Amino acid sequence: MKSPYFKEEHHLFRQTVRQFIETEVAPHAVEWEEQQEIPRSIWQRMGELGFLGLHYPEKYGGSAADFFYSVIFTEELSRSMMGGFCAAVGVHQYMATAHLAQAGSEELKQKYLVPAISGHKIGALAISEPGAGSDVANIRTTAVRNGNDYLINGSKIFITNGVYSDFVVVACKTNAAAGISGISLIIVDRNTPGFTASKLKKMGWHSSDTGELFFDNVRVPASNLIGQEGNGFYYIMDSFQLERLIASIGSVAAAEVGLEITLKYINERSAFGKKVNKFQAIRHSLADIATEVEAAKQFTYYTSWLYEQGEFAVKECSMLKLLTSELAKKAADVCLQCFGGYGYMEEYPIARMYRDARVGTIAGGTSQIMREIISKIIIDDVSYQPAYTDAQGKPGKATPEINANNTHPREVKENKDEITDKNNSLTTTTNQNQFTGNMNSTPQTAREIVMSLSDRLKTYKVDPNYQTTVHFDLLGANGGKFTVSIANGVCTVQEGHIGEPQCLLTAKDKDYEDVELGRSNPQMAVLMGKIRLSNMGEMMTFSGLFKRLY
Structure with a gap:
């Protein structure tokens, strides 16, 4: 189908990724799911093929490609029919290394970003804690300056790549008295003394490792700080948009793959003397899913286009995350039902896809959080401003506009009245992309x-x-x-x-x-x-x- 977003070179790239997934990844799905681990060789293979640095600068080994190459890559990952594999790769490329690329020093980029792009180092991002999941402002892990080092103490939970990664970008409180302005991002090497991890047993995503991390007087050099001290909260909130966009692309693709294997099954399966694809109840339920998937896919493409244009599309990313994660869950349920009892059997991929889809409405911001963000935007006229770009387009935390009371509002109505919310999830002011004349x-x-x-x-x-x-x-x-x-x-x-x-x-x-x-x-x-x-x-x-x- 013709598309305003994809050119011939995009389609050629899709063929390359699909061939890789179908020949080198998907055939090993059962094995990797049982072992609950992705072989390091496949990471290095993805690095060799240039898949792990699509949107990063060429000087670090990337391709500096437009975002629609990442869209294609994320969509094709879903053909592995392993949600865990998709999550592990997505976290590595679009979360852990994203902060390095945006705000890391040249030294950190050479030490971590370059080998991450080549597939020789695996990254993780550690934010969630036993007492603070979506509530990032209230994390308790601390990093206290000690000479030229930081001493880190605390714990993290539900961390994808948390056990087998080579480095972890850790959200820490570097100034406990400064609230959200006291949170920083610091890189911790896997072999650092005092840093341990244990694997968590999950309902789904079996092929990826999800860990609980522990930091006991972990000493890391101060040079491992990403960006500016105290800006970590803003960096995290900014990067949520990319995380949610990538998750949404994956959710729609997973639903589409689930629909494909279901259509194949009902075309082959017979019951009551005729093909299952002739039963109206089956036909109509899949017609509904196909319609919703297609609509959601076009929404992901539009939002991806906004991202490619440099728009800080908080509303669209939040809506998309809500819509697509709920749809993926619904589609998996409807598709499994079409398989009957066979759908409940582990040897059928639809069973795995059903398990994997469930976490979509939780990870990366729950559906409830998405609805609250959307409500603030459409009802309270809240607008949001990126953290990685200031008014001059330079990296770093954007400086909030000063209102008439000389305060820094985190949320701003169209009439500039301040709304107070100490746990607001983003730095917000009048959008810098909006015309601010009279x-x-x-x-x-x-x-x-x-x-x-x-x-x-x-x-x-x-x-x-x-x-x-x-x-x-x-x-x-x-x-x-x-x-x-x-x-x-x-x-x-x-x-x-x-x-x-x-x-x-x-x-x-x-x-x-x-x-x-x-x-x-x-x-x-x-x-x-x-x-x-x-x-x-x-x-x-x-x-x-x-x-x-x-």
Whole structure:
């Protein structure tokens, strides 16, 4: 099926990953599930194939590929039909090493990120504790400065890769009196004295190791601190969006694979003298699941596109995590039912998929937490700001805006009234991606909106070498023909069509206004033909460089 998100090279990459999974991973599923361990050789094999550094810079061994390569990789992992394998790889690549890549020193990147990308070191991220799961602000593990070292004491639980990993990124309290601003991220090597781990027995995800970690006066060098001391909470909250997006992609893919093997089964199985696929109850239940899976998949692609554009899509990632994890659980249940008694037998993969799907609504933020985040956004007008990017686009904790009372609000309503929430799960202020000019003069007509582009360019995101020209042909009394150019980090807007464009956008003035002012979904507007583009890829790059009006 044609897609605005995938190019020919994406499809070729998918074939490569699928061949790897089907020939080198899936055939060993039963063995790895029974042994409850993934061989180190397969990690190194993934490193050789370039799978473990898709989105990381080439200087560290990565590919610097666009995010849709990660989408494909995550989808294809589900064909292993081992939720544990998917979780182990996802945690290693998109959680443990993510903080290293974002805020780690060059020394740490060379010591840990490079071998992690090559598959010679396995990483884990340790946040949850026996008394603090989703409540990250109340972790108790401490890291006390002692000369040039930190002394770490405490424990962690439910840590994927916690037993067999080579290093663990640990969330610690470096200043117990500073609340959420006293949490830091520190790397601990597996062989450090005082650091021990025990494997937990789980309902599902058998192929991956999940551990409880113990730290007894574990001494690590202060240079193992990731980023700035006291910024750990903000780093964690920021990275939750990527974690939830990856989990959502995996959930939809798992549901789709489950549906595929179920369709194959009902096409072969007979009962009461006819194929099972002829029973209306079976047909309709799978029709419902197929419809929901397809809708969820398109939502994951749109949210992935937002992520690729640099949007801090908290609302979409939270909605997606809620929707897809619940759907994966539902799909596994419906599919297993179609197998009858055989579905309850361990030798049938659907039984494993049923067990593995259950944790989806718990791991990475429970469905209840997702609903609360969504409620804050749609009801309380809360907006969120990333931690890894400040107003100038530099790494580090973003500086909160100062309100009229000279306080730093964690949640901000549209009217800038502060909402107090000491355990708020994200650093939040007026979104830096939102146009912050005088809201009384916010552009309203298509003409005004286009003319405002020169003022809305996020200059910190523009590559100095990036140049483009886009023609706008907006039909109607409030529209017109315009040329928008970006060169040397500057955006200019001129009336009329000038020069050869990299992209032509054609739309009715009302349809364009609805998209720009947040009244309609841009993806749906394109898919329905209300917004016509001559070059989708160029427009995706171009549109991500401007602040929104809503």
